[in-house]
Amino acid sequence: MGLVNRVLDMVVPPASLVMLACAWPALCFISTCEWIYSAVFSEDMEDKVVLITGASSSVGEQIAYEYAKKRTNLVLVARRENRLRGISENALELGAKHVMIIAADVVKEDDCRRFVTETINFYGRVDHLVNTAILGHAFYFEEAADTSFFPRLLDINFWGNVYPTYVALPYLHQSNGRIVVNASIESWLPAPTMSLYAAAKAALVNFYDTLRFELNDEVGITIATHGWMGSEMTRTKSMLEAEGSEIQWKEGTETQLICGGYIEEFARLIVSGACRGDAYVKCPNWYDVFFVYRVFAPKVLSWTFRVLLAMHGTRRSSPLMPGAGKGMQPLLEGSSPRKLLTSPTSSQYSPQYSPQLSPQHPFFKME
Numbered sequence: 296m297g298l299v300n301r302v303l304d305m306v307v308p309p310a311s312l313v314m315l316a317c318a319w320p321a322l323c324f325i326s327t328c329e330w331i332y333s334a335v336f337s338e339d340m341e342d343k344v345v346l347i348t349g350a351s352s353s354v355g356e357q358i359a360y361e362y363a364k365k366r367t368n369l370v371l372v373a374r375r376e377n378r379l380r381g382i383s384e385n386a387l388e389l390g391a392k393h394v395m396i397i398a399a400d401v402v403k404e405d406d407c408r409r410f411v412t413e414t415i416n417f418y419g420r421v422d423h424l425v426n427t428a429i430l431g432h433a434f435y436f437e438e439a440a441d442t443s444f445f446p447r448l449l450d451i452n453f454w455g456n457v458y459p460t461y462v463a464l465p466y467l468h469q470s471n472g473r474i475v476v477n478a479s480i481e482s483w484l485p486a487p488t489m490s491l492y493a494a495a496k497a498a499l500v501n502f503y504d505t506l507r508f509e510l511n512d513e514v515g516i517t518i519a520t521h522g523w524m525g526s527e528m529t530r531t532k533s534m535l536e537a538e539g540s541e542i543q544w545k546e547g548t549e550t551q552l553i554c555g556g557y558i559e560e561f562a563r564l565i566v567s568g569a570c571r572g573d574a575y576v577k578c579p580n581w582y583d584v585f586f587v588y589r590v591f592a593p594k595v596l597s598w599t600f601r602v603l604l605a606m607h608g609t610r611r612s613s614p615l616m617p618g619a620g621k622g623m624q625p626l627l628e629g630s631s632p633r634k635l636l637t638s639p640t641s642s643q644y645s646p647q648y649s650p651q652l653s654p655q656h657p658f659f660k661m662e
Contacts, residue, residue, distance in 0.1 A: 308591055312591065330571070333571035333572055333573065334571055337567075337570045337571050338569075338570045338571075338572065340362065340365040340366070340367045340422075340423075340570060341365065341366040341367065341392075342366070342367070342368065342392060343367050343368065343420075343422040343423070344367070344368045344369075344370065344414065344418045344420050344421050344422050344423075345362045345367045345368070345369055345370070345421075345422060345423040345425060346370040346372065346410070346411070346414055346421050346423070346424050346425065346459075346463065347359050347362070347369065347370065347371055347372065347425040347427060348372045348373070348401050348424075348425070348426050348427060348428045348455070348459055349372075349373055349401070349426070349427035349428025349429065349455075349477075350371035350372060350373050350379060350382060350427065351371075351373035351374065351375040351378040351379055351382065352373075352375075352378065353427075353558055354427050354477055354521075354558055354561060354562055354565075355373070355425075355427035355428070355477075356382050357558050357559050357561075357562030357563075358425055358427060358475075358562045358565055358566060359371055359382060359386050360385065360386060360389055360562070361562050361563055361565075361566035361567075362386075362391070362423075362425075362566055363385075363386035363387070363389040363390050363391035363394075364389050364390050365390070365566070365570070366390050366391065366392055367391060367392065368391070368392050368393045368394075368395075368418055369383070369386055369391050369393070369394045369395070370394075370395045370396075370397065370410070370413075370414045370418075370421075371383060371386075371394060371395070371396045371397070372396075372397050372398075372399050372401070372410050372459075373398070373399075373428070374398060374399075374400060375398075376396065376398035379396040379398070380396060382396075383396050395413070395414070395417060397409075397410040397413060401426075401428045401451070401454075401455035401456075401458060401459055402450040402451055402454050402455045402458065403458075404458045404461075404462070407458040407459045407461075407462045408462050410459075411459070411462045411463050411466070415466055420466065420469065420470050421463055421466045421467060421470065421472060422467075422470045422472045422473070423472055423473050423474075423475060423569060424459060424460065424463045424467060424472070424473075424474050424475070425474075425475040425477075425565075425569075426455070426456040426459055426460065426474070426475065426476050426477060427477040428451060428455045428456075429451060429452055429455075429477060429479075430447065430448055430451040430452060430492075431489070431492050432448060432488075432489065432491060432492055433488045433489065434488055435487070435488055436490045436491070445491060448491045448492060448495060449491065449494075449495050452492060452495030452496060452499065453495045453498050453499055453502075456476060456499055456502075457502065460474055460506075464514065467514045468513055468514055471513065471514070472514055472515070473514065473515035473516070473517060473569055473572070474503070474514060474515070474516045474517070475516075475517045475519065475565060475569045476499065476500075476503050476516070476517065476518045476519065477519055477521075477565070478496050478499055478500050478503075478518050478519060478520045479492075479493075479496045479520055479521060480520050480521065480522050480582050481493035481496050481497075482496035482497045482499065482500040482520065483497065483500075483586060483589065484582065484585050484586070484589070485596075485600070487600065500518060500520075503516050503518055504518070507574070515569075515572055516574065517565070517568055517569045517572075517573055517574065517575070517576060518574065518575050518576070519561070519564070519565045519568070519575075519576040519577075519578075520575070520576070520577050520578075520582075521561050521577075521578045522578060522579060522582050560578070561578045564576050564578055
């Protein structure tokens with residue numbers, strides 16, 4: 296058996312590449328025909344119900360606006376209710392039929408049951424569930440002196456998607472609906488300073504790819520993966536303050552990253568892809584070439600990262616995320632975590648998940 300595997304190791308990879316190269320034109324033609332068919336017969340979203348988690352900022356906010364233009368009924372969920380009020384007004388102006396806002400924490404199953412139940416009680420259905428709540432970071436793993444924050448990263452980036460999906464699935468079956476997931480290129484392309492985030496996203500993508508087969512197309516799944524982009528998740532901030540259970544970012548400078556920072560474009564691609572029934576939405580597509588390198592020539596990818604790091608001249612910042620590890624903090628997008636900054640009068644969350652953070656904290660390396 297060992298000899299057979301060694302022979303296959305030498306034969307299968309190059310043979311597969313040759314077969315893929317020969318089949319590529321035909322595959323592109325078939326994909327184009329499928330895309331045209333899906334575009335012509337795209338799902339009409341008027342009067343349908345779209346539930347969006349992490350809708351208080353960035354990609355979640357822009358997705359809400361894109362669905363609003365399609366005259367849908369929206370349910371916007373996030374921790375920051377004050378932000379949701381303004382977004383709901385904007386969505387109504389853009390054409391949404393009705394907007395409901397619900398303050399909730401997506402890593403709490405009870406909260407997820409509450410906002411799904413409220414949606415069903417009011418609208419009687421849910422057609423699209425859009426999970427966008429994420430929590431990013433930019434630090435080298437071995438430099439983190441406090442591990443109490445680690446579970447929060449995994450909770451929000453993984454369970455914050457799984458719990459709403461689990462609760463909403465029975466109703467999505469009834470409407471033959473769709474789940475939309477905001478993933479990231481880091482799910483398979485390693486990025487220095489983003490180890491825990493990448494691990495959570497890899498788990499997320501594998502979960503939904505597996506769930507897709509379990510559901511057998513009775514409920515559609517669209518996985519959206521973006522490259523490095525400018526957003527609330529990728530900004531260098533100079534000040535922060537605690538307000539209740541939120542971390543509020545104050546004035547700072549934005550670092551523009553690959554993908555042009557065009558969050559609006561990414562949101563538009565996600566909604567269009569979901570309405571067409573696409574299994575995957577990518578922004579941009581050229582990142583796919585790195586996946587080929589990772590599978591067939593991993594050393595090339597490794598050498599590339601080493602050269603980039605060497606050219607950058609320091610381990611304290613990432614060539615892929617300028618400023619990472621240098622004045623960068625845990626970076627929030629969508630629904631914010633449980634109390635990272637605790638209040639003396641509050642005991643809502645467990646202390647081991649609620650470390651007292653300050654500008655001297657290892658996650659807040661301020662200059």
